[in-house]
Amino acid sequence: MKLEFGKIKIENIEFSENTSIKNRTLFINNEELCKCLKEDKNISEVEVKLARPGESVRIIPIIHIVEPRVKISGESNIFSGILGGVNTVGEGITNVLDGCAVMTSAKDIIHSTEGLVDMSGPGAKYSIFSKLNNVVILVNPINKLDKYQYEKSVRNAGLKTAEYLGKAATKIEPDEREVFEYDSIINAVHKYPDLPRVVYVNMLISQRQIDNTIYGVDTKEILPTIISPTEVIDGAIVGGLTTVPCHRNTTYHQLNNPIILELLRRHGSDLCFLGVILTNELLTLAGKERASLHVSQIAKMIGAQGAIITEEGAGGPDTDLMLNCKNLEKSGIKTVLIKDEICGQDGASQGFADFTKEADAIISTGNLNELLNLPPMDHVIGSLEAVEKLAGGSHGCLHEDGSITVETAIIMGCLSELGFERITTLLK
C-alpha cells in the first residue's frame, strides 16, 4: 500500500464569498457551509467561529476535533463507512490542510467529558490545538432531540465540515509531500530480516453509545483486528466521545497518530514495522480478557518481537492495558506502554488503577489532576459557564474575572496516550 500526503500549509483562516485556499489562507463561505450542515434535519441552528493561534480566545466545550482533508486519488471518501459507502483507505493521494482543525461545540454541554482549548496564555502550551487555525462549529439541535442522535449529529457536523473544507484543497499544489509505504508482512520481514519486528497495539475506548468506529463499525462490536498503518492515518478510525478530554483520542489524533507516523518513517532503518492491531476497551472483565488474549494471539501469528501499546482513557481501561501487557509478555513479546497518571492535585497519589509486574517499561504522558490557573480570555467561543460541570472543572472553579482554576484533565488532548505531546511527570 502506498499513501501520499500532500500537505497544504494553512497559516490563516478568514470568512469570504468563496471557500478556497490562497497563499496559505483558508477562505470559508460561511453561508454555504451552514447550509450544507443544516441538511441534517436534527440540527436547527449552526454558527461558525474562527480561532487563530495567539488570539485571546477560549473555546469550551469542545466535543470533537477533525482535520480537513480530501482524497485526490483512491476510491474512498475521507471518512469511509461514515460519510459514505465503505472503501479501503490508506492508498492513493490525500491532500491535508496542515495547520487547520475543525472543532465541534454546542451551546450546552451534552456530556461532562467535553474539553477546552485556549489559543494563547499559559493554557496554550499544553495542546497542539492551540497552535492550529481552528474552525469551530457551534451546533444547536432541534427541540427534544434524543441525546444520542444529538451527539451523532454534532460529531458528523465536524466530519462534514472537514470534508467540505478539504474540497478546497483538491487543486492546490502541496507545500510538501510525504509518501508512506506499507508492504505485506512477509515481504517486510524478508527485506529486513535483521531488524527488530515491531507491532503497534492501538487501544480504542468503547464504553458508550457514540464510540470509536473502524470503517463505521462500533468498536464495542469488534474482536481485535489487524489493519494497515496507512489506513489508520487515512481515516479508517473516527473517534468517539467517551472519556475526559486530556486523553481522548479524537479523529484528529488518529489521522496524525504519532506512533504510526514514526514507525512508518523508521521502518527499514532501525526497526521492521509489522502493522497495527486495533483493539477495544470493554466494560466487562470477560470482554477485557477476551480482547487481550486475541491481541497477543495476532501478535504471535505475525511474528512480532516487540509491541508499543497505547491506552485511551484511564481507570477501568488500565485493566485492559495491563492484560494486554501481561499476555504479550507471556508470549515472549516485549512491550512498552503509554499512559497518563492520576496522581491527585498534590501529585502524591499513585498513578494507576491497575498494574502487572510485567509492565516494566512505561511512558508517562503526565498527571491529569495537576491544577492550572488559566487567566481570562477576551473572547469565549461556546459557553464559559460549562466549565463548572466538565471533568477537570468543579463548582466555583470559574472566577468573577473569567479566569478559571481547573485540572489539566480539561484541556483537549494534552496528555494524549498516543504520545502526541512532550509532557511527562517528574518525581520530585
Add this chain to the structure above:
Amino acid sequence: MSEKKFKFLHYVNQFYGQIGGEDKAGQHPVIKPGPIGPGIALEKFFEGRAEIIATIICGDNYFAENQESTAKEILTLVNKYKFDGLIAGPAFSSGRYGIGCGTICAKLREKLKIPVVTAMFPENPAVELFKKDVFILKTGASVSSMRSIIPNLSKFLIRLAGGEKIGSPDDEGYIPQGYKVNVWDKERGATRAINMLLKKMKGESFITEASVPKFDSIVPAAPFSKLSEAVIALVTSGGIVPKGNPDHIRASNADKFAKYSIAGLDTFVSDEYESAHAGYDVVYANNDPNRVLPLDAVRQFEREGIIGKLFDYYYATVGNLTTVSNAMQFGYDIGNELKKSGVDGVILTST
C-alpha cells in the same frame, strides 16, 4: 549591572553554634550576626553571590521538646532581619537536630515564602516528617561527609533564590519528596516509547517513567450468621445524587462523598435523582437510578425479611479518575461512620 547579593540566614544546634555539647542541649534560641561554624565554610562556596548575615542557634532538646513554640520564638527573632533564604544544618543522622532543621525550614518557607534547604542522612527520622515540604540534600551518616555536602548546600540555595528550576532528586541530590509534577520532555511520548522499546528488545538498560504502585490486599469480612437481622447500607461510586447535585460532587476526581436520607423511600425516581458521573454513559442511570443503586430491590428484601433493615442513609461519590489516595480516604471515612451507626453490612455498587 552587578548581580544582586543574596542575604541568607543559617540555622545550627548548640554544638555547631559553639555554645556547648549535650550539657547545653536545653539552650533557648539565640541569633548572632554573621556566620558561625559550618556557616563560615558555606559562605566560601557562595562565590561572592551571597552572605550569611546571621546564625540562629538553638539547643537540640529545647527545639525537639517544644517544636511549635520554639518555631514561633525563632520567627520573632528573625523578624528584624531582611533575608532571602535559609540553610539549616547539615544534621546528618542526628534525629533531634534533624527535627530542628526540618521544623525551622518548613515554618520559614510557609510563613515568609522564602527558599530553604537542609541536609540529612536519608535514614534520619526527621526526613519522613519534612521531605515533602523541604528540600533535604542527602548526606552520609556522620560529620565526615561535611566537606562534600557544604558546597552542594551553598550552590543549591543560590539556585533556589535565583528562581532556577530544580530537576529530579537523582540529578540534584535531594531526597525524593514523593510527589509528581508535569514537565516538558525534549521529545514527544511517541518517540520516547519507540526508543524505549528498541532498547528493551536489545536488552539495553532503560528507565521506565512510572513507579510501581502498591495495592492493599483486603481480607473479606466473615459472612453473616443471620442476614435476616442485619442492618444493611447502600454505598455507591456511581454518582447517584439528588437532582442538581446539591453537594457539587465533581464529575471526575471527586474530593468528597455525601450522604442522603432514604428513610421511607421505596425507590429512586428519575425526576428526583440522577448521576453526577462523567465516566460512563449516564442516560440509562438517569432513566432509572435504581439500576446503579438498587434501592427498590433492597426494600423488597427488607419487606420479605431477607435482610433485617435498610440503613436510613445512603452514601454516594463519583468513582471516575479518582486518585487512589482519595478513594482510600472515602473508604475509611464511610466505613467508620457506618460502623458507629450500627450498620452490619454494605452493598457497594460501582460503574
